Every structure is written in C-alpha cells, then in structure tokens.
Amino acid sequence: MKSKHIYSLVLAFCLVFSSLVSAQAGQKAIDNYPDRSVTIINPFSPGGSSDIQARIISEALQRNMGQSFNVVSKKGGAGAIAMLAAKNAKPDGYTVILTCLGPCSLTPNRANVGYNTPKDFRAIARLSLFPFAVAVRADSGIENFNQLLEYAQKTPNTTFGTCGAGLLQHVLFSDFLSRQPDVSMQHIPFNGGAEATSALLGKHVVATVQTASEYLPHYKSGDLRLLAITGDERSPVYPDVPTFKELGYETITGGTWFGFAVPKKTPEGIVLKLQNAIKDALNEPEVQARLEKAAIPASFLSGAELDAIISSEYKSFAKILKSSD
Amino acid sequence: MLEHIFLGLGNAVAPAAILATFIGTAMGITFGALPGLTATMGIALLIPMTFDLAPVVAFGAMLGIYVGGVYGGAITAILVSTPGTAMAAATLMEGPQMTAKGESGKALSMTTIASTIGGLFSALALMLVAPQLAKIALSFGPPEYFALAVFGLSVVSGISSGSMLKGCLSALLGLLLATIGLDPVSGDIRNTFGIPALLTGISFVPALIGFFAVSQVIIRLEEILEGKDLNQMKGAVASAIISAKDVRDNKVNLFRSSAIGTFVGIIPACGAGIASFIAYNKAKQASKTPEKFGTGHLEGLAATESANNAVTGGALVPLLTLGIPGDVVTAIMLGGLMVQGLTPGPLLFTDYPDVVYGIFFSLIIANIFMLILGMGAVKLFAKLIQIPQGILMPIVVALCVVGSYSINNSEFDVIIMATFGLLGYLMEKTGFPLPPLLLALILSPLVESNFRRAMLMSNNDATIFLTRPISCIILLLAIGMVVQNILNERKRKRNIAAANGETGESHA
Amino acid sequence: MRNITDIVSGLLLLGLVLFGFSLTTTLPKPLPGAYFGPASFPNLILTLIAIGACGLIAKALFIRSSLPTKIRFYPRALCFIFLFFGYLIAFLSFGFLIATVPFLIAAQLLFGRSNIVTICITALVGTAGIYAFITYVFKVPLP
Numbered sequence: 001m002k003s004k005h006i007y008s009l010v011l012a013f014c015l016v017f018s019s020l021v022s023a024q025a026g027q028k029a030i031d032n033y034p035d036r037s038v039t040i041i042n043p044f045s046p047g048g049s050s051d052i053q054a055r056i057i058s059e060a061l062q063r064n065m066g067q068s069f070n071v072v073s074k075k076g077g078a079g080a081i082a083m084l085a086a087k088n089a090k091p092d093g094y095t096v097i098l099t100c101l102g103p104c105s106l107t108p109n110r111a112n113v114g115y116n117t118p119k120d121f122r123a124i125a126r127l128s129l130f131p132f133a134v135a136v137r138a139d140s141g142i143e144n145f146n147q148l149l150e151y152a153q154k155t156p157n158t159t160f161g162t163c164g165a166g167l168l169q170h171v172l173f174s175d176f177l178s179r180q181p182d183v184s185m186q187h188i189p190f191n192g193g194a195e196a197t198s199a200l201l202g203k204h205v206v207a208t209v210q211t212a213s214e215y216l217p218h219y220k221s222g223d224l225r226l227l228a229i230t231g232d233e234r235s236p237v238y239p240d241v242p243t244f245k246e247l248g249y250e251t252i253t254g255g256t257w258f259g260f261a262v263p264k265k266t267p268e269g270i271v272l273k274l275q276n277a278i279k280d281a282l283n284e285p286e287v288q289a290r291l292e293k294a295a296i297p298a299s300f301l302s303g304a305e306l307d308a309i310i311s312s313e314y315k316s317f318a319k320i321l322k323s324s325d
Numbered sequence: 326m327l328e329h330i331f332l333g334l335g336n337a338v339a340p341a342a343i344l345a346t347f348i349g350t351a352m353g354i355t356f357g358a359l360p361g362l363t364a365t366m367g368i369a370l371l372i373p374m375t376f377d378l379a380p381v382v383a384f385g386a387m388l389g390i391y392v393g394g395v396y397g398g399a400i401t402a403i404l405v406s407t408p409g410t411a412m413a414a415a416t417l418m419e420g421p422q423m424t425a426k427g428e429s430g431k432a433l434s435m436t437t438i439a440s441t442i443g444g445l446f447s448a449l450a451l452m453l454v455a456p457q458l459a460k461i462a463l464s465f466g467p468p469e470y471f472a473l474a475v476f477g478l479s480v481v482s483g484i485s486s487g488s489m490l491k492g493c494l495s496a497l498l499g500l501l502l503a504t505i506g507l508d509p510v511s512g513d514i515r516n517t518f519g520i521p522a523l524l525t526g527i528s529f530v531p532a533l534i535g536f537f538a539v540s541q542v543i544i545r546l547e548e549i550l551e552g553k554d555l556n557q558m559k560g561a562v563a564s565a566i567i568s569a570k571d572v573r574d575n576k577v578n579l580f581r582s583s584a585i586g587t588f589v590g591i592i593p594a595c596g597a598g599i600a601s602f603i604a605y606n607k608a609k610q611a612s613k614t615p616e617k618f619g620t621g622h623l624e625g626l627a628a629t630e631s632a633n634n635a636v637t638g639g640a641l642v643p644l645l646t647l648g649i650p651g652d653v654v655t656a657i658m659l660g661g662l663m664v665q666g667l668t669p670g671p672l673l674f675t676d677y678p679d680v681v682y683g684i685f686f687s688l689i690i691a692n693i694f695m696l697i698l699g700m701g702a703v704k705l706f707a708k709l710i711q712i713p714q715g716i717l718m719p720i721v722v723a724l725c726v727v728g729s730y731s732i733n734n735s736e737f738d739v740i741i742m743a744t745f746g747l748l749g750y751l752m753e754k755t756g757f758p759l760p761p762l763l764l765a766l767i768l769s770p771l772v773e774s775n776f777r778r779a780m781l782m783s784n785n786d787a788t789i790f791l792t793r794p795i796s797c798i799i800l801l802l803a804i805g806m807v808v809q810n811i812l813n814e815r816k817r818k819r820n821i822a823a824a825n826g827e828t829g830e831s832h833a
Numbered sequence: 834m835r836n837i838t839d840i841v842s843g844l845l846l847l848g849l850v851l852f853g854f855s856l857t858t859t860l861p862k863p864l865p866g867a868y869f870g871p872a873s874f875p876n877l878i879l880t881l882i883a884i885g886a887c888g889l890i891a892k893a894l895f896i897r898s899s900l901p902t903k904i905r906f907y908p909r910a911l912c913f914i915f916l917f918f919g920y921l922i923a924f925l926s927f928g929f930l931i932a933t934v935p936f937l938i939a940a941q942l943l944f945g946r947s948n949i950v951t952i953c954i955t956a957l958v959g960t961a962g963i964y965a966f967i968t969y970v971f972k973v974p975l976p
Contacts, residue, residue: 186784217669
C-alpha cells in the first residue's frame with residue numbers, strides 16, 4: 001500500500017517537474033526568441049506588393065531583433081499553398097506568413113483546401129490596407145466606369161483579367177456583376193498581378209480588376225486608365241479616380257489588408273513580441289518613407305483586432321460564396 | 326541622350342559600383358555552381374542590404390549575381406552532371422559527356438566564352454532596342470504563350486536521341502508529373518495523394534538534382550564496377566582549353582543561340598530553360614555533324630550556354646520597360662528597384678535615364694567580370710575532376726541532399742530529390758532519354774493554363790490559335806520543327822543501316 | 834531476341850495510366866461555361882501515354898531488335914541505393930552531421946576505395962566543409 005503511494009507520489013512529482021521544465025523551456029524559448037533566422041512566407045510572386053512590404057518590414061525586424069528574416073515566396077493556388085505551408089510549420093514563431101484577405105477568408109470557403117483560418121491561425125498584426133481598382137487601356141475609348149458596363153452589354157464575351165481564380169479581385173467583381181442585370185463579362189485568371197497587367201497592356205483582355213498599386217507605373221505614364229476604386233474615400237495616390245461609392249455602386253469589401261499570421265498554437269509571448277516589433281518598425285520614419293516610395297498604404301492593427309476582422313470576414317465570405325453556387 | 330549615356334557609364338564605373346558588380350558576379354557564380362543555392366536566393370539575401378545603396382551600385386550587385394548565377398550553374402553540370410540551377414538543365418545534354426571524354430577544360434572554357442557572348446549580345450540588344458522589344462513581349466497573350474510552349478515541346482523530337490517513341494513517353498511522363506498540385510486555372514487540388522507538401526507541385530530544382538545527379542552517381546558506380554574507370558587517363562587533357570578556331574567554327578551557332586536566348590528571355594514567364602533547349606535543337610538541325618550531338622559535342626554546349634546567358638538581357642527588357650518580370654529572379658529585382666523608389670515602367674527611361682544607362686553598363690561589366698573570373702578558374706575547376714571518383718561521388722550525393730533541402734528548408738524536397746533520383750536511374754537503364762521529361766516538367770503549366778485561358782478568352786473557340794498571327798506562325802514552326810527532326814532521324818537511321826550493311830559485307 | 838525491357842516498361846506505364854485515371858475521376862467537374870476542367874489535361878496526357886505504351890509493347894513484340902538490350906543490375910548498385918535511402922532517413926531524423934560521416938565512409942567503401950584512414954579523413958573533412966559552408970556562408974540552417 002505504502003509503496004504504491006510512494007510510486008504515485010514519485011510519479012506525480014515527476015509529472016510536475018517535467019511540466020515545470022517544459023514550461024520553463026517554453027518560457028526560455030519565448031525569452032530567447034528569435035535565436036535563429038525566421039522565415040516569412042509570401043503567398044504571391046516575388047516582386048509584388050506583398051513581397052516588397054515583407055522585405056521592408058523584414059529588414060527592420062532584422063535590424064531590431066538581431067536575426068535574419070528571410071522572405072520565401074510560395075505562390076499559387078490562390079494563396080492556399082503558402083497558407084498550408086504556414087499551417088503545417090512548427091508553431092514556434094520561426095515560420096510566419098504574410099497573408100491577406102484572399103487566402104484567409106476566400107480560398108478556404110471556395111474549395112476544400114485543408115485549412116480554416118480562424119481555427120488554424122492567429123494574426124500578429126496588420127501592415128497595410130490596399131484598395132482595388134478597375135482599369136482599361138487609355139486608348140480603349142472607354143472613358144469611365146459606366147462606359148465599360150455599356151461596352152460589356154453590347155459586346156459578348158468581354159473579358160476581365162485578375163491575378164488568379166477565386167482571389168478577392170475575382171470574387172469582388174463577379175459579385176458586383178451578378179448584381180448588374182444585363183451585364184456579363186468573362187473572367188480570365190492569370191498567375192499573379194504582373195501577368196494580368198501585361199495582358200491588359202497587350203490588349204489580350206479588355207479590363208483588369210487588381211490591387212490599385214499594380215497599375216501605378218502605367219497610371220503615371222498614362223497608358224492605363226483607372227475607372228473606379230474601392231474604399232470609402234479616394235486614394236491620395238490616385239486622386240482623380242472615383243470610388244465605387246461615388247458612382248453609386250456597392251462592393252463587398254473596401255480593399256485587401258496584408259498582415260502577419262502564425263499557426264494557432266504559437267505561444268502568446270512570441271506573438272506579442274512580434275506584434276510589438278512590427279508596430280515599432282512601422283513607426284520608424286525610415287520604414288515609413290520606404291513604404292511610401294513603394295506605394296504601400298501602411299495601416300497598423302493589433303493581432304487581436306485583425307483576428308476579429310478575419311473571423312467576421314470568414315463568415316461573410318462563406319455566406320456569399322454559398323449563395324452564388 | 327549622349328549626356329545620359331555618359332552619366333550612366335560614370336555611375337557604372339564608379340569604384341563602389343565596380344566593386345559591387347565584381348562581388349556580385351563572384352557570389353553569383355558560387356551560388357549558381359552549388360546545387361540548391363540559386364541566383365534567386367542570392368538576390369533575395371542581398372535586397373535588405375541594398376536599401377541604403379545608390380541604385381546603380383545595388384543593381385550592379387544584383388546583376389552580377391544574376392549573370393554569374395546563370396553561368397555558374399553550368400560548371401557543376403559539366404563536371405559532375407549535377408545542375409547547379411534549373412537554368413543549367415540543357416547543359417546536361419553535352420557537358421557531362423565532354424567531361425567523360427576527358428575534355429572538361431574545353432567544355433568549361435567554351436561555356437565561359439559562350440556565356441559571355443550570349444550575355445553581351447543580350448545586353449546590347451537591351452541597350453539599343455529595349456522599347457521596341459517590349460512591344461513584342463506585350464503582343465504575347467495566352468494563345469501565343471500556348472503556341473510557344475508547344476513549340477518548346479516540339480523540341481522533344483530533337484533531343485530524344487535513339488528512340489523518338491521513348492522520348493515522347495518521357496515527355497508525357499513529365500507533363501503528367503507537373504499536373505500534381507493545384508490546378509492553375511480553377512485552383513482545385515489535383516493528384517496530390519492527400520500530401521499537403523505536394524500542393525505546391527513537384528519542386529523543380531530538387532527534382533532536377535535527383536533526376537540527373539543521383540542517377541548519374543549510381544550509373545558511375547556501375548561503370549567503375551565494369552572496370553570503366555576513365556579517371557586516370559584524363560589528367561593531361563582535362564585542363565586543355567578551347568582554341569580560337571573552336572570559337573570561330575561556332576560563330577554562327579553562337580550568334581543564333583544568343584538571338585534565340587534574348588528573344589525567349591523577352592517573353593515573360595518563359596525563361597532560360599526553354600531558350601537553351603530551342604537553341605540546342607536549332608544548332609543540331611543546322612550542324613554538319615548532327616549525329617555527334619549528345620555524345621559530348623562542343624557545338625551543342627556552345628548553343629545551350631550562349632542561349633542561357635542571353636536570357637539575362639532579354640528578361641531585363643520587360644522588367645525595365647514595362648515593370649513586368651519575366652522570371653523569378655527578375656521578379657525579385659523588381660522588388661529591389663521598387664525599394665529604391667524606382668518604379669520600372671515606361672517612365673523609368675524618361676525620369677531616370679542615367680540610372681537606366683547605369684544598369685545597362687553594369688550588365689556589360691558583369692559579363693566581362695564573368696569572363697575574367699571564369700577563364701581564371703577553368704584550370705582550377707577542371708582539376709576538380711581529378712579527385713578520385715570514390716571520394717567525389719559520395720560528396721556529390723551529400724551535396725545533393727543538402728542542396729535540395731536548403732532551397733526551401735523543406736524535408737519533403739529531399740524525398741522528391743531521392744524519388745526522382747531513382748526514377749532517373751530506372752529510365753536511364755531502360756533506355757528512356759531524360760531531358761524530354763525535364764523539358765516537359767518546365768513547360769507543362771504553361772501549356773495547360775494558357776490553353777484554358779485562351780479558350781475562356783475566345784468562348785471555347787479553338788480557332789483562336791490560328792486566327793492570331795503570332796500564335797499561328799509559332800504553331801506552324803513547331804510542326805516544321807517536328808517534321809524536320811523526324812526526317813533527320815530517318816536519314817540518320819538509314820545511314821547507320823547502310824554503314825552496318827557495309828561492315829557486314831566486309832566481314833562476309 | 835525480344836526486347837523484354839521495353840515490354841516491361843510498357844506494362845508499367847499502362848499500370849501508371851490506370852492509376853492516373855483512378856485519380857482524375859475524383860476531380861471536380863469543369864465550372865459552368867468552361868469546357869475544360871481540372872481533369873481534362875491529365876486525362877489527355879494519360880490517354881497519350883497509354884497509346885505510347887501500347888506502341889512500345891507492340892514494337893517490342895513484333896519488330897525484332899537487331900541489338901538485344903540486356904540490362905545488368907549490380908548488387909553493389911542496389912546496395913548503394915539502400916545506403917542512399919538509409920542516409921536520407923538518418924539525415925531527416927538525426928541531422929546532417931551525424932548522418933553524413935558514416936554515409937561518406939560507407940559510400941567510399943562501396944566505390945572500391947580501401948584505405949580506411951584516408952576514407953575516414955575525407956569523410957570528416959567533407960562533412961565539416963559542407964556544413965561550415967552552408968550554415969555560415971549561406972545562413973541555411975541544417976537539421
């Protein structure tokens with residue numbers, strides 16, 4: 001009897017001890033974080049706006065946290081590939097994904113891709129908020145948004161390109177078109193924004209719906225004309241482009257955000273550490289100047305706030321996509 | 326105009342810029358030569374360091390890595406048949422065989438010279454006619470991409486030495502393997518066996534490394550067991566380099582291949598892989614001795630290497646003039662330019678002409694450094710092959726494992742590498758040519774997604790491929806290519822049969 | 834002499850085709866308005882492989898090859914393949930340093946080198962060299 005007690009006592013002691021040790025090891029991991037290089041997964045093509053902001057922030061983080069932050073592009077599959085890679089990474093804070101609205105709320109609701117964003121991820125911080133815009137070539141003869149709709153009414157199989165099937169740009173505009181009675185347009189998915197822009201410039205599609213920043217050089221040079229932009233107010237970068245609201249139309253979202261996320265089980269301490277580091281980085285004048293140069297509209301939100309946005313968006317997209325089926 | 330050119334030249338030859346270009350080129354060659362470490366990685370590592378550098382200095386270093394990386398990939402491909410980068414895939418058709426013949430010095434020096442010629446040719450094209458070339462790039466829409474990819478596939482008929490049927494099967498296998506992953510048009514999951522890591526598709530570089538390097542190591546082991554250790558006889562010849570006559574003989578070949586490389590480079594999303602295969606096939610068709618191709622022929626190597634490096638200048642055309650990157654490396658460079666506050670595109674040339682010309686001159690300088698470094702190192706590299714095979718081969722295998730792991734820090738990539746190694750070995754044993762599979766693996770997504778895009782564009786009307794002039798011409802060229810290759814092959818077979826007949830008679 | 838190798842590889846390819854079709858039938862149907870869905874392209878390729886494989890078998894059966902191809906497998910090559918996969922497992926589970934040294938020693942023995950001392954030295958130097966280069970110069974963390 002007694003020996004049994006001793007055994008269980010020893011066992012209990014061992015359990016407590018081992019959990020203490022592991023808790024301590026966990027705490028140590030948080031305190032030491034980061035003690036080796038951190039990988040930032042970018043779900044889109046290198047060189048795109050997501051890649052550039054990832055690199056600008058990673059440079060600041062590297063400077064402030066003393067470890068290298070490597071940006072790795074895993075593009076394709078409407079962002080699902082990168083999200084799955086991040087989900088399956090060890091939840092130790094050494095693999096971080098720079099994600100955005102599309103891969104978070106849209107892709108998993110569209111197809112069974114093997115992750116549920118609110119359940120599998122937690123957000124670290126939001127970096128930026130980008131409006132979308134509809135553009136045509138300046139020499140297309142289409143002067144404003146209503147003319148595009150009229151053109152589409154008259155011309156069968158009028159095409160619009162986006163950076164990928166099922167991405168936000170696609171859903172946003174399909175949803176918009178579904179509410180316009182006699183306008184229909186054919187969607188052409190490309191592999192990334194650069195390909196879509198090149199197809200628009202080369203007259204292979206009539207219009208494209210993309211993140212406004214994709215158009216910047218061609219907007220400045222006057223080769224492309226932006227017809228409408230999402231968001232509550234006009235963008236300071238494109239002051240002459242009317243918003244959908246001004247034109248009297250509704251869109252399901254005002255733009256896409258970019259933010260960092262990690263697998264759900266990542267320790268709170270590491271998430272907060274990263275969140276604060278990102279906040280500090282975004283406050284550095286140097287970083288702000290770089291983001292502005294690269295035409296990235298920075299806009300910080302804490303991880304908790306972004307988590308709330310993600311779960312509400314996740315639900316509303318589930319509804320829209322189910323009803324459209 | 327002239328003023329900008331001089332300003333640009335001044336920017337490019339400033340000590341800091343020269344130094345950056347030199348270090349970049351040396352780094353690029355190293356990155357390229359080591360399997361698994363690519364120019365893409367090198368530039369990505371570099372970008373955070375360039376935030377505070379002058380644009381031309383930063384870009385000089387990036388161009389150095391780019392140019393050096395494309396070239397460096399060929400070195401390991403030639404010496405140990407391990408392609409350092411995906412761009413060196415075509416090098417494998419002649420390079421390793423030359424080494425086996427004991428001509429590694431010749432192969433390396435030809436590679437260096439051909440690469441420099443290709444690089445300089447494309448740099449000049451970029452400098453002189455970039456805006457006009459950019460128009461060509463834009464005229465390529467989904468139907469044209471489809472046609473070009475089909476053209477690329479038609480090369481299979483020319484690179485499957487021996488059995489065309491087996492070559493086609495090998496290519497089909499490549500096309501099939503490339504469908505693993507997410508559907509490029511609809512985003513549906515396809516043939517992944519439920520393995521999440523396969524959603525990305527088969528990682529190309531690990532597959533390439535395993536397919537050629539690991540399979541070759543096993544074959545080499547068998548050769549040693551058969552007593553075919555060629556190693557000993559090589560010492561003296563290995564360090565011999567090519568003569569001026571060799572270069573003169575390949576004059577036309579080098580320029581044709583450079584032009585092909587530049588042209589394919591201009592078209593976004595095509596890349597060096599296809600360019601060198603097309604150039605190789607063209608060189609074979611034009612050659613007086615096509616039967617020597619595939620046995621370690623200098624002409625073939627000259628074609629692949631000049632085309633390879635000519636892609637660099639070509640790929641910069643859409644990048645600088647339109648802000649559209651042609652491949653992964655240039656996409657990263659676009660990011661590098663953006664963080665400098667320079668937005669590539671039509672305005673770059675009018676707003677910052679001095680920077681643009683600085684970039685042009687840096688590209689030329691990078692190519693010159695590549696020539697100097699390459700020629701300097703030929704003898705050193707060629708000696709590498711004198712290390713006993715028993716030591717070299719196991720180390721190559723260890724490097725393959727480490728290399729395929731380090732591309733994405735992915736354990737699954739190592740498994741991919743091993744699987745392809747076994748596949749390559751079995752195919753080699755059963756007489757299926759390896760290069761077609763590789764080419765198909767590169768081209769498969771281009772073929773499929775652009776076909777489907779074009780069909781969406783035309784409302785499912787397949788005549789779109791014929792009514793659009795460029796796509797129609799390319800498709801006709803592809804047919805012409807296949808027909809010519811079949812005819813050549815027939816002729817070759819007849820010649821062999823005739824030769825066999827003669828010897829048979831003389832025996833009797 | 835019939836080309837047994839070709840017949841076997843043809844049959845293997847046909848097996849692959851069957852397996853492939855069993856996979857593609859589970860893929861979703863094309864979206865309304867598009868003729869071509871995710872399964873169209875793989876199905877086309879599978880069909881072509883099937884035709885090619887049949888051609889290969891037919892050729893091997895009916896056209897006698899003038900050069901009989903005979904494949905020799907070497908037990909030592911098989912050993913090497915096993916060693917290679919053993920190395921991979923060790924690499925992935927124990928890490929680079931522990932796995933590479935024994936692999937390099939064993940592989941050199943397989944390649945017919947006999948001097949144990951030089952083998953051990955090259956194995957150690959090779960491992961250390963690769964490790965130092967990759968982790969310090971290129972900052973790639975190895976397992």
